[in-house]
Amino acid sequence: MLRGRLAAGGYVSDSRATSPNLPPLARVDLIAAAVLLLAAFAIRGLWFGDPVADFDDQLYSFIGWRMTQGDWPYVDQWDRKPFGLFVIFAIAHWIGGPGPAAYQVLATLSVFGGALLVYALARLLVDRFAAAVAGVLYMVLVSAYGSYVGQTETFHTPLMLLMLWLVRDWRREDAARRALIAMAIGGVALQIKYTVLPQCLFFGAYALWGQWRRGMPIPKLALLASAFAALGVLPTALVGLLYAAIGQFEPFWYANFVSFFARLPAPLGRIGNVRPAALLPYAVLLTLGLIAAWRLNPPRDRGTYLLFVAWLLAAIASVLFPSTVYLYYYSALAAPVVLVALPLLDGRRIVGTVAAIMLVAGGLYLLRIPHRLEITKAERRNVARLTQAIRPHVDATRECLYVFDGPTVLYRTTGTCVPTRFVYPDHLNNNLETHSLGVDQVAEVRRILATRPAVIVTADKFMTPQRPENLAQVHQRVSTAYRPLATEWLHGRRITAWLRNDLPGPDARAASAGGRPPIVDPPAPPQE
Secondary structure, rough: OOOEEOOOOOEEEOOOOOOOOOOOOHHHHHHHHHHHHHHHHHHHHHHHOOOOHHHHHHHHHHHHHHHHOOEEEOOOOOOOOOHHHHHHHHHHHHOOOOOOHHHHHHHHHHHHHHHHHHHHHHHOOOHHHHHHHHHHHHHHHHOOOOOOOOOHHHHHHHHHHHHHHHHHHOOOHHHHHHHHHHHHHHHHHHHHOHHHHHHHHHHHHHHHHHHHHHHOOOHHHHHHHHHHHHHHHHHHHHHHHHHHHHHOOOHHHHHHHHHHHOOOOOOOOOOOOOOOOHHHHHHHHHHHHHHHHHHHOOOOOOHHHHHHHHHEEEEEEEOOHHHHHHHHHHHHHHHHHHOOHEEEEEEOOOHHHHHHHHHHHHHHHHHHHHHHHHHHHHHHHHHHHHHHHHHOOOOOOOOOOOEEOOOOOHHHOOOOOOOOOOOOHHHEEEEEHOOOOOOHHHHHHHHHHOOOOEEEEOOOOOOEEOOOHHHHHHHHHHHHHHEEEEEEEEEOOEEEEEEOOOOOOOOOHHHHOOOOOOOOOOOOOOOO
């Protein structure tokens, strides 16, 4: 019969194993940290200041910036992401101003924190050189898979790594206390993106299994599990109470817990938006890492390595959790993939050193930095031109801009009033969002057009399946009541600003160097 006692926050079995010795911190670790910091800014710095480097972060930034002026997510601007994500962007803009560099620098520091944790976890299995390479490779892969500015994965992955660091060793006398801290961190991570839930459940289950191995009785395990759940739910519950206190619980509830399940699946299926070839770097790393662990360089701590493998499976579940999976979701796999590949990178073997150097070089090649630098220069220039063309025709009270399809950031850079709380164009033009907004999508676009926006922005190519009725509404309106004001290329699309005909402005013939932009004929609305 097992006997035990509670000590230092954890249940201690009389037959407990001793915790493995951790590598001591040395001056070389500080050097490695400095290298990782420099690498973080070198890898991500080329996007600093680009307001249209990606899409989703433009919305998060706008909502966060408006929070600093008193607006409320879900009430004044709508999205389904958790409140905590917008708080991060609000803090960034409160400190660094309204520009994109504010959150881009913060995201870089977050990725650097993740790299430090990858380094620390890697030191449990490999030497310092390989651990530093793992940290750099993590940052390269995060950017290569699309999280190079302010995607949610840049913020929640370091929290998952911190949870892993806290629960990794169930033999410690303070393992239960560390697990409680980890679950509180998981609750914060859920307020960045709810799809981390499978990982939080995995870490909680692993911590409970560890306490069971240490001899904790079932009743105490049940109590500990309840504490885990309470800590995980607490941040979200507090946000819900906050919205209830201001009389806006219903918008909070719908955006956070109803709209996710009301969004239609993509026509290509859950993972059809991502080409299999895009996952080849991960496949190569995992295959070679597992072969190295099995045949060439067995991990010195098999239990820790198996924990990394299990975490990878939980992270995959997180990636595949939504009904539609986009490429940047896979950036959440960068850390667990690198940790599973550690036996391949081990610098104590010449093969590992060569492999590490080749993998980092290959990762940097994937980033195509010279090419991306040219793109970001063009993006900055073109969005500045659009802003300059639109700004004289809009104001903060009556003459509004409506971005039906195009960069959300124009709402901030032009100083315009906003005609709808659905500021992200995808929410009103995407057919997959038909039943997920809590309002009639077609009626909302009709209402916006009835306000006679001073400028309407459209695109000649579609990023998502379009709602044909809304496309037809906008097509008819810009064809009859607007003239082209300016056209610029962004992300391979011609973005056109249309000026209302009764407003003074440039002659239509001089509005665009390319002539009158084409208006794409919408498909016929589906029959009832």
